[in-house]
Amino acid sequence: METKSGEDALTLPGGTGGDSCAYDPPWATVTEREWNDYRWQIANRVTDVSQLASLPGIDPADRELLRRVTSIYRVGITPYYLSLIRFDDPADPIALQAIPAVEEFTDIGLDDPLDEEKDMPVPGLTHRYPDRCLMVVTNYCSMYCRHCTRKRIWTLGEGSKTEFELSKMFAYIRRHEEIRDVIVSGGDPLTLPTARLEYILKNLRRIPHVEIIRIGSRVPVVLPMRIDAEMCGMLEKYGPIWLNTQFNHPREVTPEAAAACDRLIRAGVPVNNQTVLLKGVNDHPEIIRRLNTSLLKAKVRPYYLFQCDMVRGLEHFRTRLSRGVEIMEALRGHSSGLAIPSFVVDVPGGGGKIPIMPNYILSMGEERTVLRNYEGIILSYEEARSDGRPSARPDDAGPTPRNDVYRLMTGEVKSLVPAGNERMARRKRRCESGSPAT
Numbered sequence: 001m002e003t004k005s006g007e008d009a010l011t012l013p014g015g016t017g018g019d020s021c022a023y024d025p026p027w028a029t030v031t032e033r034e035w036n037d038y039r040w041q042i043a044n045r046v047t048d049v050s051q052l053a054s055l056p057g058i059d060p061a062d063r064e065l066l067r068r069v070t071s072i073y074r075v076g077i078t079p080y081y082l083s084l085i086r087f088d089d090p091a092d093p094i095a096l097q098a099i100p101a102v103e104e105f106t107d108i109g110l111d112d113p114l115d116e117e118k119d120m121p122v123p124g125l126t127h128r129y130p131d132r133c134l135m136v137v138t139n140y141c142s143m144y145c146r147h148c149t150r151k152r153i154w155t156l157g158e159g160s161k162t163e164f165e166l167s168k169m170f171a172y173i174r175r176h177e178e179i180r181d182v183i184v185s186g187g188d189p190l191t192l193p194t195a196r197l198e199y200i201l202k203n204l205r206r207i208p209h210v211e212i213i214r215i216g217s218r219v220p221v222v223l224p225m226r227i228d229a230e231m232c233g234m235l236e237k238y239g240p241i242w243l244n245t246q247f248n249h250p251r252e253v254t255p256e257a258a259a260a261c262d263r264l265i266r267a268g269v270p271v272n273n274q275t276v277l278l279k280g281v282n283d284h285p286e287i288i289r290r291l292n293t294s295l296l297k298a299k300v301r302p303y304y305l306f307q308c309d310m311v312r313g314l315e316h317f318r319t320r321l322s323r324g325v326e327i328m329e330a331l332r333g334h335s336s337g338l339a340i341p342s343f344v345v346d347v348p349g350g351g352g353k354i355p356i357m358p359n360y361i362l363s364m365g366e367e368r369t370v371l372r373n374y375e376g377i378i379l380s381y382e383e384a385r386s387d388g389r390p391s392a393r394p395d396d397a398g399p400t401p402r403n404d405v406y407r408l409m410t411g412e413v414k415s416l417v418p419a420g421n422e423r424m425a426r427r428k429r430r431c432e433s434g435s436p437a438t
Ligand code: SF4
Pocket: 140, 141, 143, 144, 145, 147, 148, 149, 150, 186, 187, 188, 217, 218
């Protein structure tokens, strides 16, 4: 590969620099300093159809289809992420996540299946769970993942929230003292200028009841050079901050990405991973096992394995739930528990995340529970004998306001009745009118 200004030649990982592919990317004259500068990476992203059409493996005849797809769903691929693609593999899992596909044209799915907009008291702020809220602070991403859940916001342009818009979100959080955990998301918040991200974190830290800040970002995967000393120094000031990222394939865990995670961890920012289960990319137990063990080596915790959301344009990525359960079945017993994420599905309609896993309880009696292990061996587990002593209680035990299945477990309520249950509505009408049963 040629270099500019006589600096050392740069060897790129993956397909673009490998012998298996003669492709010379348009940035073939990059210097090492430029390559490691996130600004250069952003300035040289693949963002239009003519650049896409020049990529190896793309049929020039597909140009019109690509134009139609990208007129709805924008494209953006950093040179770094592009360099991980093996262009001689038509089913390359990195390419599937980055390069637009004609399958994105579909009516199947919804723009906002998780109903984030319906739980949005202030534009950009979703408040669904009692003690947490989500702030969408920008629509911009350094790479636009083809499987993104928030594809709907791409059409709003590449802007970020103004100080005025952010001030409304801060005011809402300030008014709601039950919010103790704020997720700063997007788009990708780590693509914001450092000073703007600092403005957001500083304002959140001024709210006394905000204990935890979480940042959702794919930057460690697609633009690891953005995690530089300036960014880490700034994040360190506003901890505790947790970062949730999204590695989906073991080939994404490169030395550059692992080093970026290491820099975050050294700045006091723990890194968790939220893999999305994607057909053709990672829907195989061995791929997920290798991904998770690579992440553990990089000190990143495999946190969630997400069922791909029912978003319009993503149907070709969705697997059956049973595939996720099969993967979880294959992981248990063959990987350290640290390398086993929770498999969850975010059910359309705003039901939130529901964990799904193989069933290990075969039966439960008062004295014994029958379990099976990962090998299928069935075992009897002897329960503790009750000696009448009470369970532990926190020092400041008072009534905990809850409205969930836990209250059934404690006996606080006898039943939870779905709204709209006709039998219960009839019973209520009878009680109110004093009339006999009909
Ligand atoms: S980085 Fe996140 S928000 Fe941006 S396109 Fe990818 S998944 Fe969507």
